[in-house]
Amino acid sequence: MIKEFIKKYWWRYLIGILFLITVDIIQLFIPRQIGSIVDLLNTQSPNLNQIKTLIFGIIMLAVGLGIGRVFWRISIIGAARLFEYQTWKKLFNHIIGLDQDFFDKWRTGDLMTRFTSDVLVLMRMMGILVIMLVDTIVLTTLTLFAMGNFVNWRLTFISVLPLPLIAIISLFFGRFIHRRFRELQEKTSELSNITEENVSGVDVVKLYSNYDTMQGIFDNKSQEFYNSYIRLVKVWGLMFPLAMLVGQLAIIFVFNFGGPMVINNQITLGDFIMTNQYIGMLIWPMMAVGNLINLIQRGRASLRRVNEVLEQKNSVKEPPRKDFEFQGHYQINHLTFKYPGSQRVVLNDINMNINPGEMIAFVGRIGSGKSTLAKLLVKLYPVDREQIFLDGKDINDVNGEFIRDNVSYVPQDSFLFSMTIRENIAFSDEKMEDKVEEFAKLSHVHDDIMSFENKYDTIVGERGATLSGGQRQRVTIARALAKRSKMIILDDCLSAVDTETEEEIIKTLRQQAEDKTILVISHRLKAVKNADQIYVFDDGQIAEHGNHNQLISREGIYYSMYMKQLIEKNLEE
Ligand SMILES: Nc1ncnc2c1ncn2[C@@H]1O[C@H](COP(=O)(O)OP(=O)(O)OP(=O)(O)O)[C@@H](O)[C@H]1O
Structure with a gap:
């Protein structure tokens, strides 16, 4: 399903990725401009015209960023939404052609979850995942290159030392997130089933004055759903501050090693600020590593669930339609x-x-x-x-x-x-x-x-x-x-x-x-x-x-x- 789609719409992704790389490149120049402004301000008699040109440059870069973002969004997110729409259509057309045996066995709520949550995850995999993947590789490489070239290779090497730790944290937590997310998906299915059955069978619930029992069952299911969401949030809640802490550690490294370099005139104050900004730009791709793995795993789980429906075959084998004068004997x-x-x-x-x-x-x-x-x-x-x-x-x-x-x-x-x-x-x-x-x-x-x-x-x-x-x-x-x-x-x-x-x-x-x-x-x-x-x-x-x-x-x-x-x-x- 995914292969077929990419084969057909590879050009959309290509255009999107080219814009994404352009945006990443433009992004690298903003810290450099800021660094240069700081250096100019740090002189005895700052050249205001030069500063104005640099500020104008930043504005132009921001405009370029905006335009680039619009285009990669239209191309990549647009392709992901198209994939979502085509998957819905495929699922619906398949289900509608299945025979009674399928509908006897499958629960509506479960089917609905596959239509909604699972297709949503697949859509994210076809959109956000591609963006994260390109950004992680391209932005990290380009930022490291820019830091080394524009500032100093030694400082770059020292300051990024703690950053792989973010990727490790993200990977470590990613495993838990995947497991808890799958659990959440199952709870969502169960909750949909109960809700669908209670709404459809509301007459029976009312006639038997069975609110308490049904409410009890619903409360249990929604409590389970809530608990499993909280379990997921707890992992997220732990992962983010930890990753941020490591990010701060990298900033401390910049201060510890970059500070003396400024004092010893090995680098300028502008270089120092530029390095700090680049470090900030590297935290996101590092955190994305775990997210990336996580999204791939979630996507695979959802793809399996969607394929499970698409692989359902009719128990009745139909011969090709050859109409004849129907008598009804x-x-x-x-x-x-x-x-x-x-x-x-x-x-x-x-x-x-x-x-x-x-x-x-x-x-x-x-x-x-x-x-x-x-x-x-x-x-x-x-x-x-x-x-x-x-x-x-x-x-x-x-x-x-x-x-x-x-x-x-x-x-x-x-x-x-x-x-x-x-x-x-x-x-x-x-x-x-x-x-x-x-x-x-x-x-x-x-x-x-x-x-x-x-x-x-x-x-x-x-x-x-x-x-x-x-x-x-x-x-x-x-x-x-x-x-x-x-x-x-x-x-x-x-x-x-x-x-x-x-x-x-x-x-x-x-x-x-x-x-x-x-x-x-x-x-x-x-x-x-x-x-x-x-x-x-x-x-x-x-x-x-x-x-x-x-x-x-x-x-x-x-x-x-x-x-x-x-x-x-x-x-x-
Ligand atoms: N989808 C199904 N899967 C398995 N067993 C079924 C299914 N539908 C009906 N049955 C079983 O087949 C048997 C015959 O059911 P059927 O609905 O044909 O009876 P019926 O004579 O029409 O009954 P009624 O008069 O109550 O409508 C029942 O024992 C029922 O439990």
């Missing part, structure tokens, strides 16, 4: 399924035939595998060959995107975006915006929407919070209908509306789109009793199947479930 032969990475058999020896235009219902106990099978039909998880055939083709040979273009799957808890109801319904195709009312009517949510102040332009709050559960579910059905696919799967997505409305919606769907295959997963048997085929799931297997009358006459699981629901309904009335 599914044939399932002895299907057995375990979720990726799990040993538990969730579906066991399933056999089924779904014909185009039919209404199919999956019913059965919770956790019996109904949703899993629905997800397999839209290829959200991988299955072995020769188990699911779509229009005569092994599902493994059909591109998943093509399937999902032709099959609308409405999951149990569907997500709505924070945009208008109209935009949400026309999500799959903006051109459908004119027809959203039609789909809303089919989903029996039009009247509800018309009662809102802004009607179809009502902004849906995050996760559909401004709509009631039933309204939200019906808007998601309207959104699925706007896809105009040949098949629609309603996965228990009408649980928040009453049985009559659920029955009404299903009936309307069947009437309006006779050729559409409708697969309904529901716990309410009354709502799906008109289905052409009803499959009764039990512990990952199909216990019974047939139409309502056939299943009733069998007097099996379906019969007892139906009777139980009938009695419950009668009791309610």
Whole structure:
């Protein structure tokens, strides 16, 4: 990733580095000018014109410094920001293409930290690190050269003796800083996870009046985050004064050895002041040594974390997309399924035939595998060959995107975006915006929407919070209908509306789109009793199947479930 970027944008770095070196060279002349002014002032009759020229020279050098800094910033920091933007884009495009298995396993907060903190560290590595590296090498070499040439080599050698100690201190502490920084990164991830989950699940926290527990967990995590930050700050806090102390030691060396040289007229007072200024200029590159190593280590850790996401592969192997006339005939032969990475058999020896235009219902106990099978039909998880055939083709040979273009799957808890109801319904195709009312009517949510102040332009709050559960579910059905696919799967997505409305919606769907295959997963048997085929799931297997009358006459699981629901309904009335 980094290599590719540098290969493409090496010229930006080259321009930046040239400006950086120019700035470093200009910087060297300022102490010299100051030294010369001091020497002129130190004479019996100072030449004011010469002093003015020197001051003007300093101003010009400062202007040059400013211009140079602007250009190296634009080139190097600009390149680093471009790298940051491209990495975000790469990460996002990669994640969005990953399959369900990835999202089942990765926590949102952790992903967010990789997007934010880790990419930020990489950006620093591509910007500040380059600057520090060039400055450390170039500024140190040039300053030493200037000190020796402009002042005195012996004094230079003696005064810089303590400075490598700063680099050693910086390196020594750098190891701790790296370890503590990594710890801080992990704590940041954990804190993001907790915050994200609590904000997303705020309804649950409120309903269970569980503030204390959640606050306790949050307090713990933020305390851990704080502690690890303080541990990092402590190392920084110790390192800086120590490095400064050594820097002061170098100044004492200048006074101790340079002072007598001034008295003995070996160097001028201006030379002495110049040396002091050069020493000040050397402290920063020495301190940067540890920072440099530290930033490289942090950058490597962040690069590993970002690459970990980029290396995630889809568990479903997709063949190239070859579109064909989608009919929606599914044939399932002895299907057995375990979720990726799990040993538990969730579906066991399933056999089924779904014909185009039919209404199919999956019913059965919770956790019996109904949703899993629905997800397999839209290829959200991988299955072995020769188990699911779509229009005569092994599902493994059909591109998943093509399937999902032709099959609308409405999951149990569907997500709505924070945009208008109209935009949400026309999500799959903006051109459908004119027809959203039609789909809303089919989903029996039009009247509800018309009662809102802004009607179809009502902004849906995050996760559909401004709509009631039933309204939200019906808007998601309207959104699925706007896809105009040949098949629609309603996965228990009408649980928040009453049985009559659920029955009404299903009936309307069947009437309006006779050729559409409708697969309904529901716990309410009354709502799906008109289905052409009803499959009764039990512990990952199909216990019974047939139409309502056939299943009733069998007097099996379906019969007892139906009777139980009938009695419950009668009791309610
Ligand atoms: N992503 C997953 N990874 C591992 N196991 C899973 C995953 N999703 C579901 N399961 C397991 O698969 C089994 C079947 O779940 P599934 O959601 O298909 O049941 P269901 O019949 O649709 O239930 P419900 O009626 O409650 O929606 C359950 O035991 C569940 O724990």
